[in-house]
Amino acid sequence: MKILLTGGAGYIGSHVVKLLGEAGYELLIYDNLSSGSEDAVLYGELVVADLLDYRKLESVMFDFKPDVVMHFAAKISVPESVKDPVAYYRNNFCATLNLLSSMIHAKVKYLIFSSTAAVYGIPVHIPIKEEDPTLPINPYGWSKLMSEIAIKDVASSGYPLRFVILRYFNVAGADPEGKLGERGQNALHLIHRALKVAKGEIPYLEVYGTDYSTPDGTCIRDYIHVTDLARAHLDAMYYILEGGASNIFNVGYGHGYSVLDVVNKVKKVTGVDFSVKYAPRREGDPPELVADSTKIKKEVGWQPIYDDLDFIINTAWKWEMSYI
Structure with a gap:
């Protein structure tokens, strides 16, 4: 085919x-x-x-x-x-x-x-x-x-x-076998960008908005x-x-983490207490996005196997440290 x-x-x-x-x-x-x-x-x-x-x-x-x-x-x-x-x-x-x-x-x-x-x-x-x-x-x-x-x-x-x-x-995250991962210096996604900061390629991580109607005031994502x-x-x-x-x-996995949850987890995984700066909200960012994936599991038979934020960040960090 x-x-x-x-x-x-x-x-x-x-x-x-x-x-x-x-x-x-x-x-x-x-x-x-x-x-x-x-x-x-x-x-x-x-x-x-x-x-x-x-x-x-x-x-x-x-x-x-x-x-x-x-x-x-x-x-x-x-x-x-x-x-x-x-x-x-x-x-x-x-x-x-x-x-x-x-x-x-x-x-x-x-x-x-x-x-x-x-x-x-x-x-x-x-x-x-x-x-x-x-x-x-x-x-x-x-x-x-x-x-x-x-x-x-x-x-x-x-x-x-x-x-x-x-x-x-x-x-x-990245391929668990280490063959693929997120590339490029213009890191757009939170975890990728945080790892670039931990690696020393970006001076600090921006957190956009701390006044959302969420437990710690930052956006929540799945x-x-x-x-x-x-x-x-x-x-x-x-x-x-x-x-x-x-x-x-x-x-998606059906549960979310706030921006600060992710920041703290990246610091733990990498062992780097990198600099974080707080900035106003970005236009176009909703406060919370979490999936109900019942439908794809029931009708298609999809079952996730890597539903673990530590694993996600670990695979991304290993790729980041290996990729030049």
């Missing part, structure tokens, strides 16, 4: 490529390497190209003729999306339209789409269920929700598209190990290929 992965050279995509490659699938990775790395692609063929280059995309789609497409490629920074919304709508939403169009023309019928908990905005209750209202509070969340709507509309149009939309919560998330993609693929209905699933 052939699988095309957009953004497969990135953090999450490369972990999925590793699992699929180990399982023996024929893979093509389509990535512009704006945030991905060529040496993170451990299996398959890499095509360096942009999804906004429609002629190239369609040519690759027709030549490779994938059975399944997994769509990871996207910009993912909430603060950046607030400052430059046009780039997010172009890169995330317009690129998804290109992908859908190329799939229709090449008669590719199965899609696994990377979405985000940001589509929920400020949740009406915690933990969040898939049927809860979707009202994003930042352009990143809107660009993903618009992509979800486009996917559902194509599937309702008469074209036999079958899809699974996975709404990620906060992804962290942190999921990247390998558990990667496995969810394989499980979702098996589910849809075996006749499962097109669907949307949350992927």
Whole structure:
């Protein structure tokens, strides 16, 4: 079976490529390497190209003729999306339209789409269920929700598209075998950035907002190990290929940690009492995001195996110390 992965050279995509490659699938990775790395692609063929280059995309789609497409490629920074919304709508939403169009023309019928908990905005209750209202509070969340709507509309149009939309919560950690991890100096995620500070590459860690309606005043997030998330993609693929209905699933552990919880845990794991500075809230950050993942466990059969914050941080720290 052939699988095309957009953004497969990135953090999450490369972990999925590793699992699929180990399982023996024929893979093509389509990535512009704006945030991905060529040496993170451990299996398959890499095509360096942009999804906004429609002629190239369609040519690759027709030549490779994938059975399944997994769509990871996207910009993912909430603060950046607030400052430059046009780039997010172009890169995330317009690129998804290109992908859908190329799939229709090449008669590719199965899609696994990377979405985000940001589509929920400020949740009406915690933990969040898939049927809860979707009202994003930042352009990143809107660009993903618009992509979800486009996917559902194509599937309702008469074209036999079958899809699974996975709404990620906060992804962290690294491959337990030490072969992959989060790369780049521009660390956007809390755990990755905190480890960069502990390593001495960044002078201090910023904590944005201490006046949220949470026990310690900082944001609470549901942190999921990247390998558990990667496995969810394989499980979702098996589910849809075996006749499962097109669907949307949350992927998280169902419990959260505050920013200060994570800071203290990183200090404990690394043994470094690094500098922390407090700053005002960032626009677009909801107070709390925690998943109800009952649905994916029940309908798809996904079961996490690395639900442990110490393990998540330890794998990320080992990767950080080995990766130059």
